[in-house]
Amino acid sequence: MSLQTKLTMSIAVIPALFVTTHFLSATSAPTPATAAGGPIPLKFNKIYWEYNASANDLGVHVSLDGEDWKSLEIENPLGKVIFEVEGSGPYKTYGMTELFFEGAEPSLDEVPLSVLLGKFPQGNYEFSGLDVSNHEIESVGKLSHAIPAGPQVLADIVGNSFLRIHWSAVKAPPPGFPKVPVNVVAYQVIVEKFQVTVPATTLSLTVSPEFVAALPKGVHQFEVLAIEASGNQTPRVPSSRSSRTSRQDRGARRRPRGRARRGSAP
Structure with missing residues (x-):
């Protein structure tokens, strides 16, 4: 879903x-560019909920776009890494750009809403990683x-x-x-x-x-x-x-x- x-x-x-x-x-604004020599922001990053009213299920999806990144992780507002990916072979050499994925959407009849919301607290989620030149990448997406x-x-x-x-x-x-x-x-x-x-x-x-x-x-x-x-x-x-x-x-x-x-x- x-x-x-x-x-x-x-x-x-x-x-x-x-x-x-x-x-x-619907889109989210990219993180403003940092001072020279600082981390490079992603062009676009977004983390958001999708609720299916007919099936009564709920999940969190992510989309992002950046230049030639080879590794990336997402950290929640509590400082816990909830997602990470790293390219190997040619993806490590030449990098990646866009990424979109849908989180599983458990039924709220099986997983209480309070439990699921607690797994994804609202606040700022930090997107960080490295590009193929080993420059740091850093952006923030807000989950509501x-x-x-x-x-x-x-x-x-x-x-x-x-x-x-x-x-x-x-x-x-x-x-x-x-x-x-x-x-x-x-x-x-x-x-x-x-x-x-x-x-x-x-x-x-x-x-x-x-x-x-x-x-x-x-x-x-x-x-x-x-x-x-x-x-x-x-x-x-x-x-x-x-x-x-x-x-x-x-x-x-x-x-x-x-x-x-x-x-x-x-």
Whole structure:
């Protein structure tokens, strides 16, 4: 799975049905450059939660980008190393740049929320390592426990030609989560390999007939995510009304894997 507010839904594309899409993304600011001779900051680094409201599971994901680094570790606010990686062979000689990984997302029915949040305390996480010239690399990513609830999502077929997706504004955490202020800054709509980011003031979008016409026949997934200012995000399946609106949306509701740096906000 993955953590912003997200919705997964599938639609069957048929010749008479046309649809349109949009997408979103959330990011974290890089650490300011240090004085000459000091550690080199990463170009980009981010650590964030993703909560799946439908499956009730939660995990922490990481993405980063830097120049020719050969080793890297992440240290939590308590000073404990929670992740480390080191290249060997040509990766040690020439280095690496981008890295994205999803932490496992245990069910909160099996691992209590308080236990999981305790494993990843909020605060500054230090990213440090070495590049291929043995220069030190150092950046900081902030992890917050401000996790948004999933939006209520509906979909309507307009004039048998357009698919309109609309959702409710998210202004609070999910039930049972820490009661902290939540500031959703964007929503992301994903249809297959395409995605669009819209600001938090936008609560609907229309999928164009041209896009749908370009898709092969069959079942195609789309999803909507809500992204908090911290980068945390939450997925959620559509309501039953959405399913009734589009009778073609029967099919696998499993979330796609391998979404590199999905949900990064500018």
